[in-house]
Amino acid sequence: MTSDTSLTYRESALRAIAIELDAINALSGRINGSFEKACEVIIGCNGRVVVTGMGKSGHIGNKIAATLASTGTPAFFVHPGEASHGDLGMITSQDVVLAISNSGNTAEVLTILPLFKRMGAPLVSMTGNANSVLAREAVANLDISVAVEACPLGLAPTSSTTATLVMGDALAVALLEARGFSAEDFAMSHPGGTLGRRLLLRVSDIMHSGDQIPRVQETTTLSGALLEISRKGLGMTTVVNASGELCGIFTDGDLRRTLDHPIDIHATCIRDVMTRNGRTINEDQLAAEALRIMEEMKINALPVINRDGLLTGAINMHDLLRAGVI
Incomplete structure (x- = not known):
C-alpha cells in the first residue's frame, strides 16, 4: 500500500464526514411547527408509536423505535411487507404511525396507508420529499431531505439515513423532556445492564x-x-x-x-x-x-x-x- 493510497482513503473518509455533518446541520432549520405537531400527536397518543419503513429506512426505523421505547414513549417497529401479511393486527386506532421513506413514495409503505386511515391511527411521516404521497397524507411531516449523499455515486443511503437517525433522536429527546422522564425511569427499562445497576441499586x-x-x-x-x-x-x-x-x-x-x-x-x-x-x-x-x-x-x-x-x-x-x- 502506497502513501498516496492511504491519503486517498483519508480524503474519502473526511469528505463523507463533512457531507454528513452538513446534512445534520441542515436539520436545525426544520425543527418547526411540523415537528411540534408531531410531538403533540405522540404525547396525546393513548397507545404506542408504530414505526415502519423499508430497506435502510427500516433499519433506522428499528433504532428509532428502540430509542423511543427506552426513553418513555412506548414504540415498536413493524416491517411494511409483513404488515400486509398479518402484522397490521398489531396496530390499533389508539396508536400513532411513524412512517419513514426518503422518497416518500415507497410502494410497500404506501400500500398500507389506507389501512392506517381506515383504523383511524394518526400518521406522522419522515421524508425527504415534502410533495410526496406519504408527506401529504401525514398530519405532520418531518423533513429529512439532504442535498447530496455521502456516497460518491449518489446511490447508497448515507447522508439521508444519518439525517433520519438524528431527527429520530431529536424527536425522542423532545418527548423525553416533555414527559419529565427521569434517570430512574430509564433504569427501570434497563434493569439488566450496567446502566440499570448504576441507576437502580441503592x-x-x-x-x-x-x-x-x-x-x-x-x-x-x-x-x-x-x-x-x-x-x-x-x-x-x-x-x-x-x-x-x-x-x-x-x-x-x-x-x-x-x-x-x-x-x-x-x-x-x-x-x-x-x-x-x-x-x-x-x-x-x-x-x-x-x-x-x-x-x-x-x-x-x-x-x-x-x-x-x-x-x-x-x-x-x-x-x-x-x-x-x-
Whole structure:
C-alpha cells in the first residue's frame, strides 16, 4: 500500500464526514411547527408509536423505535411487507404511525396507508420529499431531505439515513423532556445492564449490615480495633460512642500514618487516632454515588448512616465491584 493510497482513503473518509455533518446541520432549520405537531400527536397518543419503513429506512426505523421505547414513549417497529401479511393486527386506532421513506413514495409503505386511515391511527411521516404521497397524507411531516449523499455515486443511503437517525433522536429527546422522564425511569427499562445497576441499586441493597459492620467503641484500644478490622475484612472499622452514634472511622491508611510515630497499640485508645468527621453516605443514596465519593476522596470504604444519622452499615469498593456498579 502506497502513501498516496492511504491519503486517498483519508480524503474519502473526511469528505463523507463533512457531507454528513452538513446534512445534520441542515436539520436545525426544520425543527418547526411540523415537528411540534408531531410531538403533540405522540404525547396525546393513548397507545404506542408504530414505526415502519423499508430497506435502510427500516433499519433506522428499528433504532428509532428502540430509542423511543427506552426513553418513555412506548414504540415498536413493524416491517411494511409483513404488515400486509398479518402484522397490521398489531396496530390499533389508539396508536400513532411513524412512517419513514426518503422518497416518500415507497410502494410497500404506501400500500398500507389506507389501512392506517381506515383504523383511524394518526400518521406522522419522515421524508425527504415534502410533495410526496406519504408527506401529504401525514398530519405532520418531518423533513429529512439532504442535498447530496455521502456516497460518491449518489446511490447508497448515507447522508439521508444519518439525517433520519438524528431527527429520530431529536424527536425522542423532545418527548423525553416533555414527559419529565427521569434517570430512574430509564433504569427501570434497563434493569439488566450496567446502566440499570448504576441507576437502580441503592447503598442499602449491597452494604454490610448488622454483625457484618466493623464497629468498635471509642474506648477500645488500637490493638482491639485492628482485630476488628481483620475479622470483618473491609479494611476499616467504624468507631461509635456509648449511645451507638458514629464518631469516627479508622482505616488501613490511618494505621500507616499512626505507626509513623512511637505508639503503644495496647494502651492507645482508638478515639485518639481515628479520623473524625469522615465522609459517610446515606443508606437511601444510589450505590453509584458511593462510588463517586470514594473515587473523589481516594478512599476504599464508607460508613453508612440512616436519615437519623445512626450507623446502619458499611460499604467498600469490592462491594461495588461485585454488584456491577463499577
